[in-house]
Amino acid sequence: MTTEKIIHGRGQEGILLRQAEVNDCTAAYVGWLNDPEVNRFLETRWNRQDLEGIREFVRAQRENSHSILFAIIKTEGDRHIGNIKIGPADWNNRHADISYFIGEKDCWNKGIATEAIRLACTYGFEELGLRRIEAGAYAGAVGSWKALERNGFIREGVFRDQADLCGIYMDIYRYGLLKQDFERNNGNSFD
Numbered sequence: 001m002t003t004e005k006i007i008h009g010r011g012q013e014g015i016l017l018r019q020a021e022v023n024d025c026t027a028a029y030v031g032w033l034n035d036p037e038v039n040r041f042l043e044t045r046w047n048r049q050d051l052e053g054i055r056e057f058v059r060a061q062r063e064n065s066h067s068i069l070f071a072i073i074k075t076e077g078d079r080h081i082g083n084i085k086i087g088p089a090d091w092n093n094r095h096a097d098i099s100y101f102i103g104e105k106d107c108w109n110k111g112i113a114t115e116a117i118r119l120a121c122t123y124g125f126e127e128l129g130l131r132r133i134e135a136g137a138y139a140g141a142v143g144s145w146k147a148l149e150r151n152g153f154i155r156e157g158v159f160r161d162q163a164d165l166c167g168i169y170m171d172i173y174r175y176g177l178l179k180q181d182f183e184r185n186n187g188n189s190f191d
Contacts (some may be wrong), residue, residue: 017070095132107139
């Protein structure tokens with residue numbers, strides 16, 4: 001999946017997704033990943049992040065045939081505000097995970113994650129030929145799981161007390177979205 005990908009958003013959120021580039025790896029990006037408020041529900045919280053580490057991550061994702069990492073760009077000001085990743089993909093069974101975060105706090109609670117998920121799912125179903133997309137969300141990450149549900153994801157399971165958040169254990173919700181359900185919710189047909 002190394003060919004450059006750009007997906008334009010529709011709607012008031014004014015975002016687009018484009019394949020993440022090494023140039024996106026800035027001090028602001030490092031700051032997001034090291035900010036306890038931003039990384040509270042991210043697995044990256046376990047390790048201190050640095051510029052070279054995230055550059056290596058982005059390079060590896062650009063060469064990975066099972067994942068694609070998109071930068072979420074606010075079109076006003078051409079501003080990188082977070083990331084969304086499709087993958088790893090299971091090409092035999094045509095499904096993949098999706099994960100995301102909005103690093104810029106002034107962009108929280110504005111529908112941007114919902115729109116980014118919709119765009120990424122459209123890409124996954126239409127361009128990648130996926131039949132199913134899956135996601136996990138911490139029970140406490142209400143905005144995250146609500147963004148999934150607004151896109152038609154169904155909560156298919158609860159992994160009780162699976163995540164340790166500084167000594168407090170929290171449930172993880174597992175979500176799934178089938179292509180036909182997404183098409184029905186979005187009025188699209190990709191076949």
